[in-house]
Amino acid sequence: MPEWRVKSNSAPAPRQRNAADGHDKVQSGTQPGHQPPPHGHDLPDVKTRIHRLLIERLNLSNLDRMEREQVNHIIAGVVKDLLEQESIPLNVEERDRLISQVLDEIFGLGPLQPLMEDPTISDILVDTWARVLIERDGKLQDTNVRFQDDKHLFQVIDRIVSAVGRRIDDSSPMVDARLPDGSRVNAIVPPLSIDGPHLSIRKFKQDVMTAENLVGLGTITEPIADFVRAIVGSRLNVLICGGTGAGKTTLLNVLSSFIPPDERIITIEDSAELQLRQPRVVRLETRTANVEGHGAVDQRQLVINALRMRPDRIVIGEVRGSEAIDMLQAMNTGHDGSLTTLHANSPRDAFHRIETMVAMANLNLPDRAVRQQIAGAIDIVIQLKRFGDGKRRLTQLSEVVGMEGEVITIQDIFEFEQEGVDERGNILGQIRPTGIRPVCTEVLRTNGFQLPSTMFSDHRSAA
Secondary structure (H helix, E strand, C coil), X not given: CCCCCCXXXXXXXXXXXXXXXXXXXXXXXXXXXXXXXXXXXXXXXXXXXXXXXXXXXXXXXXXXXXXXXXXXXXXXXXXXXXXXXXXXXXXHHHHHHHHHHHHHHHHCCHHHHHHHCCCCEEXXXXXXXXXXXXXECCEEEECCCCCCXXXXXXXXXXXXXHHCCCCCCCCCCEEEEECCCCCEEEEECCCCCCCCCXXXXXXXXXXXXXXXXXXHHCCCCHHHHHHHHHHHHCCCCEEEEXXXXXXXXXXXXXXXXXXXXXXXXXXXXXXXXXXXXXXXXEEEECECCCCXXXXXXXXXXXXXXXXXXXXXXXXXCCCCCCHHHHHHHHHHCCCCXXXXXXXXXXXXXXXXXXXXXXXXXXXXXXXXXXXXXXXXXXXXXXXXXXXXXXXXXXXXXXXXXXXXXXXXXXXXXXXXXXXEECCCCCEEEXXXXXXXXXXXXXXXXXXXXXXXXHHXXXXXXXX
């Protein structure tokens, strides 16, 4: 599909850039659809030739040190010469757009660059070179963004992974990486992906969410914001659970912001996403093996090492494997106030998953001993869910109260009660207290957090 429309017999209508489309949108007064370039010219092919001429004129060894404006000036000259030579009529706006696309190919992520610059987009999913999806406001949307072919898409993927010292090819067809702005990237290519290269980008949000933001979005309520602030301030251990894209990392960032600035915090992540603003933060990140298969450092090694670094708090971005046993031991041996997340559909499911992860450490611990470790380590479990309307909400806030026989006992303090769905598909409901006063309120009180008893009252039963 050509990327440009050219009107040869009249001046084109004003255009506005639409990042989700990746093209210039024609305003009212013009016919929809793309017209082929005149004289049989294919503008993607013109871009390729511009790129080749640019390489001939630029000293590639100095490209990294050149400003975008300098390269822009050189490209403008190349475009002018080539378009005149090929007799391709483009107006000023179309010429500027062509220059911008070439710049994106050199300095950015090609057709994806406008999507990367759109702050309303949270995820970019390249299913094939001809189909690019985005997530906005919790919902997937189609776009008109296209690559030229599989080779073009692979070139962008290779540029990303090469910048972080990795490679992707038949022998290493799957890569996780991080862009300079902190965005997470996953790429997978043939032979593992049957229909060609695939690319997924989870954009890193520069603006740090606050508890007030989450209240405004309906993710939590003001009483819950006050409660979790007291929980973190009182050094209770918190586990945040939910599915993919449920908002676990966002809530972890918010909870971490309640940690006093005079404490030493060590964060451990597979891919650095946390945005802690405290001055005494040490950030650790896992490392994958090099091309020879050596040098990998997993989360368990980092957790063990973090315990030797005199932490006041340990914040683990997500528990995934055998590091769960070290996390539990840390929480049970004086490292109170630790925070982490876990993929799970409910608090009870989270406990089962932790048991499975502990088993990965091959310590052959009895099931009861593992459950006692879990019950002694974790104080609060917060369950999040992304609903069909795209909104993320807290569905359960539960307190771990101990063991009853072989079972970990918990009690729900707050829960989301769905009341229906409106005509637009929005989920209707409220996060309500269950009426149970948490056992930990005495701990909160001794740490200076005096919460009103009405915070936990179920007003429906009173009515």
